[in-house]
Amino acid sequence: MITKLTHTCIYVLDQQRAYDFYVNKLGFLVHTDAPMGEGVRWLTVTPPEQPELEITLYLVSEGPMFDKETAETMRVLVSKGTFGAAVFTCKDLLATYEELTAKGVVFKKKPTKEFYGFEALFVDDSGNWFSLAQLERQ
Template sequence: MITSIAHATIYVLNQDEALDFYKGKLGFEIGDDMKVEGGFRWLTVYPKSKPELQLVLAEPKEGPMFTKDSAQKIRSLIAEGAFGAGVFETDNCQETYEELVAKGVEFIQPPTKQLYGIEALATDNSGNWFSLVQR
């Protein structure tokens, strides 16, 4: 029986730059950062309040998961902003929005009242968009 989800993957264009964004701008903690055989890097981050849910910051590269062609296609889609990284929750969307803007996070929508709460939309430094939601 499955009891929880432990990891979710966000594909990024550069792991070092993504780590700087998720740690330096969003305030996430580093879970794992290790290189394994073949030059693959297992890099995870998590919000301080949820260490049990780790986000894998993965670069699509040719290897066991992707052909050279499919890795390039995914990288192109990331750069175009075709992927969402998910929904990050906050107790105060306006306050968190202002903090993140001051840190250089780019938003495509400021905090806006929605049926489910207040939501702002931002992008990470790879082009992935994410929602910032106050329920």
């Protein structure tokens, strides 16, 4: 029986820029920041109220996971905004939207009423897009 999701992965184009975006703009907490040698860095962050879920900010680069051509293709796809990586939730979408906008986060969709509550869409510094939702009780 599967019990929990502990790690998930977001492909980023620059880990230091991603660190700044997720930690200083979104307010996520650094869980693990470990140098692995030869320029490889294992960097995970957690949403402020979900410390058990590590989000890996995984650098798209040539290596065992991606050959040179695939890494280049992935870079193009990520930067074009191909990947919708996750849904985040917040207690008050309008306040969160105002705060993140003030911090320079780019929204593709302003807070909008949906069947399940309110939703907005923002993009990270690499091009990944996320839903930000304020869910109503169901």
